[in-house]
Amino acid sequence: MTRSPDRLVRNSTTARLNHWLTGGCFVLLTLSGLAMFHPMLFFLSELFGGGQWMRAAHPWIGALLLLSYLGLIVQCWRDNLPSRDDIVWLGAINRVLANEEDGVPEVGRFNAGQKFVFWAMALLVPVLFVTGLVTWDVYFSPYTTIEQQRIAVLVHSLAALGAILVWILHVYAAIWVRGSVQAMTQGYVTRGWAWRHHRKWLRALTATGSSGPRPKA
Amino acid sequence: MSSLQSLDIAARSATTTPSPQVRKTPELAKLIDVSSCIGCKACQVACMQWNDLRDEVGDNIGTYDNPRDLTPESWTVMRFSEVETQTKDEGTRLEWLIRKDGCMHGEDPGCLKACPAPGAIVQYTNGIVDFISENCIGCGYCIKGCPFNIPRISPVDHKSYKCTLCSDRVGVGLEPACVKACPTGAIMFGSKSDMASWAGERIEDLKSRGFANAGLYDPPGVGGTHVMYVLHHADRPSLYAGLPDKPRISMFVEAWKGMFKPVALAGIAVAAVAGFLHWVVTGPNDVQPKDDAEAEHLRQKADDPT
Ligand code: HEM
Numbered sequence: 001m002t003r004s005p006d007r008l009v010r011n012s013t014t015a016r017l018n019h020w021l022t023g024g025c026f027v028l029l030t031l032s033g034l035a036m037f038h039p040m041l042f043f044l045s046e047l048f049g050g051g052q053w054m055r056a057a058h059p060w061i062g063a064l065l066l067l068s069y070l071g072l073i074v075q076c077w078r079d080n081l082p083s084r085d086d087i088v089w090l091g092a093i094n095r096v097l098a099n100e101e102d103g104v105p106e107v108g109r110f111n112a113g114q115k116f117v118f119w120a121m122a123l124l125v126p127v128l129f130v131t132g133l134v135t136w137d138v139y140f141s142p143y144t145t146i147e148q149q150r151i152a153v154l155v156h157s158l159a160a161l162g163a164i165l166v167w168i169l170h171v172y173a174a175i176w177v178r179g180s181v182q183a184m185t186q187g188y189v190t191r192g193w194a195w196r197h198h199r200k201w202l203r204a205l206t207a208t209g210s211s212g213p214r215p216k217a
Numbered sequence: 218m219s220s221l222q223s224l225d226i227a228a229r230s231a232t233t234t235p236s237p238q239v240r241k242t243p244e245l246a247k248l249i250d251v252s253s254c255i256g257c258k259a260c261q262v263a264c265m266q267w268n269d270l271r272d273e274v275g276d277n278i279g280t281y282d283n284p285r286d287l288t289p290e291s292w293t294v295m296r297f298s299e300v301e302t303q304t305k306d307e308g309t310r311l312e313w314l315i316r317k318d319g320c321m322h323g324e325d326p327g328c329l330k331a332c333p334a335p336g337a338i339v340q341y342t343n344g345i346v347d348f349i350s351e352n353c354i355g356c357g358y359c360i361k362g363c364p365f366n367i368p369r370i371s372p373v374d375h376k377s378y379k380c381t382l383c384s385d386r387v388g389v390g391l392e393p394a395c396v397k398a399c400p401t402g403a404i405m406f407g408s409k410s411d412m413a414s415w416a417g418e419r420i421e422d423l424k425s426r427g428f429a430n431a432g433l434y435d436p437p438g439v440g441g442t443h444v445m446y447v448l449h450h451a452d453r454p455s456l457y458a459g460l461p462d463k464p465r466i467s468m469f470v471e472a473w474k475g476m477f478k479p480v481a482l483a484g485i486a487v488a489a490v491a492g493f494l495h496w497v498v499t500g501p502n503d504v505q506p507k508d509d510a511e512a513e514h515l516r517q518k519a520d521d522p523t
Contacts, residue, residue: 041482
């Protein structure tokens, strides 16, 4: 997309590629995982070339997801550190949900909802990875007892449920707040968008003459 | 192999609709009388021969167990245990217990409950639990479901294997190969009720010979089994190479495979619908001209602080 000089970089190219790698892995894992999770969704295994291929592919995609998400953690953890603003912002969540931005406290690069998604996944992805390794029969079954594997598969499906719910929240928020999808596809947002949704971030960028994603040092 | 007896399927893995029920067949069982087993392994050989299976030749580990364990190619293994037991009149006694291990064909099969692949595990109306290899995806969930540690996954073809109770022979009115081969009559096959009454006679005999705790192993925790043992020490099944005293499907498997699944799917659906309703009721959050103006104002102030 042609970039107007007015626009701010919301996400660097690296961050965007990293994000979509993560998202792609996550969608494939959700589809293949749900196929094994419930008989009525087993038909999803056909998307992967049948049950055997799906069973074989799922853990490998999972390993890629872990690496990919680690990349996002490295790039985004600073701006996701909790702050006092988060509590104030959460206090005004009713106004946020009603699209009434007046009276909603100003937030930095990420609001409390985005930080929740970030940290929830930062917890759930490693839990899914570790419990997934324990259930990865082909390579890892000799290293654990059957009882440990039973617990692992139960925790894995609970964590997957949690991750899928968090993911629905994440995707809906992106659709709801117009301009967010573009921020992750093309990477740019308008200054008006930043004023409306991340005013402290805009102030910091403007004050330092930065065009994003982080203020100049 | 695929199923030849679709009318005789009582339960099918990962299937939410009822099985055909018009035809009823008697429940069958294999009875293994541990007290008359001489450990000759004719049953192991018969199993290999009928099923055309050849395991790797193993090594000697100082016991008669060979192979050491069940494998994808060895569906039954004699397990030898040397134990000391207390008797009333003779003090301690050294006993050599020999148990033919293999699938117990439980009435409530943990493997079938855990299996995510539709039709990869079936239970016939006669009680036999069978793996339908063409539907098996090799995930290993059957291993987690089984309270007896029986299924083995082949590292070559990633399919799970275990004793079929010779479902192919039984389906045409023959007895399982191991039963046919047993030279002492320690393995019997017939209707479950006949087997229970035959076991009753054996148990009485054992009791008269000083085994006060002789009894039938048909554990109620899994709804009974279609492979039963006559044990001299039925009060302590674990003496027999760790046969579970009170087998049950693990509570972790029950929690994982029970109500959690439909509730979880409903939760996912509710979350998605809630998002959609928010979209319909409140709609998208758009940037307003006022926001653009304020942002522009902020920038001009920064460019020109005066
Ligand atoms: C992060 C690394 C991950 C690894 C190593 C992993 C590994 C596994 C393994 C080994 C299985 C058993 C089936 C098989 O062998 O393929 C499994 C099942 C499953 N996985 Fe994953 N997985 C990971 C991530 C995820 C994610 C992100 C999700 C979805 C949010 C997910 C959802 C599921 C579900 C729903 C099941 C089926 C559980 C059941 O049958 O109840 N997994 N996973």
